[in-house]
Amino acid sequence: MLPDADMERFLVDGYVVLPGAVPADVILECQDVVWRELSSRGVERGDRSTWTQPVVRLSTPDVSPFVAAGTSPALWEAYDQLLGDGRWSKRRGVGGTIPVRFPSEADPGDAGWHIDGSFDGPDGSYWVNARSKLRGLLVLFLLTDVDEGSAPTRILEGSHLDVPRVLAPAGDEGMSFGDVAPRLPASTFERRRVFAVGRAGDVYVCHPFLVHAASWPHRGTQPRMIAQPGVGILEPFALRAGVEVCPVEAAILRGLRDQK
Template identity: 55%
Template sequence: MLTDGEIASFMRDGFVVVRGAVPRPVVDACVDVVWEELEGRGVRRADAGSWKAPVERIVCPEEGEPAFAEAGTAGVLWEAYDQLIGPDKWWKREGMGGTIPVRFPHPADPGDAGWHIETSYWDGTDWRANIRSRERGLLSLFLLTDVGADDAPTRIRVGSHADAARVLAPAGDDGLTMAESGPPIVEASADRRVVEATGSAGDVYLCHPFLVHAASWPHRGISPRIITQPGVALLEPFTLTDPTAAHPVEAAILAAISG
C-alpha cells in the first residue's frame, strides 16, 4: 500500500516508484521470453556483435506467457492502482500489454528520444489525449533489467503533469493529437527538473498519464536495457466535477487547472 507521503509525492511530482513490485524470478522469466523473440530476429543475447540497432521493439506477450501475467497482476501494483485511480475505475487486465523497447549499447540516435506525453485513445483518424484522460489511468514503467544512469533510462520532467493538464484543458473533450499537444507541452514544462527512471529489475514507476517523459541516448552501459511501458486503462473518463471525491490522478488534474 502506498503511504500518505508517497501519494502526496505522486500528486506533486507526477510519479511514484514501487520498489521490488515484481519478484526477481518473475522478472527474469519475462526477460527470457523477450530474448526468445529477439533471437528469432537474429539479435542474440550472448553476442554483442548482433546488436546492430540502438533499439528493438516487441509487442508485450499476452497469451500463454504466465510470467507477464504474474508481473502485470502483482498485488502491490493493483492495490496502488486502486489508491491512485480509484477502485472499479480501471481495467483489471490479466497481463501487461503495450510494447517492450529493448535499448542496446549503441552510439546512434534511436529516433524516439523526444519529450512527450502518451496519447490514450484513437478517434478514427489519429491518437489523442484529452483533459479527462479518456482511456488512460496511469502509465507504468516496469524495469525488467537493472537500469543505471548509463543504461539509457527514461527521463522524467518532475511535476510536468500539471503543465500538460493546462495545455490540454482548453481543448476539452475533443483533446489534442501528439502533433498538436507536443510543442506547447514541451515548452510549458521546459524549466522542470529532470530525473531518470533508474532502479533494480522489478521496480515499477507509476506515472500520471500527463507526465512529460522521454527516452535517453546514447546507451553507455554494457548490457541491454529492457522495460515494459503499459498503460493502465481507465474504464470511464474522469468527470473532473467533484474534488472531494477525486482520487490522486484526477485530483492532480483538478489542482492543475483550477490553481
C-alpha cells in the first residue's frame, strides 16, 4: 500500500516510485525476451557492432515474464489506490512499447517534451482530453539499471497540474498529444527536472498528464530498457462536484482550480 506521503507526492509531483516492484528473477527473464526480439532484428547482445541505432522501439512482448511483471501485487495495489478499485482495466501483462536505447551520441529524434496520447484522433495521431479518456496512468518499468548517463526519461515535476488548463477548452473532443506541449506556459518548463533513474525492477507510476521526454546522448556502456505502458480506465473522469474522485482525478481538478 502507498503511504500517505506517497499519495501526497503523487498529487503534488505527479508520480511515485515503487522500488523493486518487479522481482529480480522476473526482470532477468524480461531482459532475455527483449534480447531475443532484438536478435530477430539483427541486433545481437554479444556483438556491439550491431548496435548501430540510438533507439530501437519494440512492442512489449505478451509472454509469461511480462505477465508476471505487469500483474505485480505492489503495482495493482497502487493502481487501486490511485484510480479506484474496479475503475481500471486489469490487463494481464505490461503492454505499451519498450524503447531500447543504445550507447550513442546521435540524436534519437524522439526527445521532445510531451504527454502521451490516449485515444485515436481524427487525424490518425493519438489524442488526449481533459477527462483523460481511456488512460488512467503512465507507468515506467525499469527493465535495466538506469542512471543519469544512460538516457533516462526526464520528468517535469508537477507539470501534470499545468496540462488540464490547456486541454479543458478542447472539451471531450480533445487535441493531438503533440499539440499540448507547445501550448503550455513557459513556467512549466522551469519546473524541477528529474530523471527516472533506479535499479532494474523499480517502477515509476505517473499521472497521465505528466510532461516527460527522452534524454540523450546515452553515454553508458549497456543498452537501457524501459517499458512505458498506460493503464486504461473503464470510464473517463467525470471532473464534476458530487462524484467520488480518485487521486488522479483530484490532481486534474486541482490543476483546473489553481489555474483559473
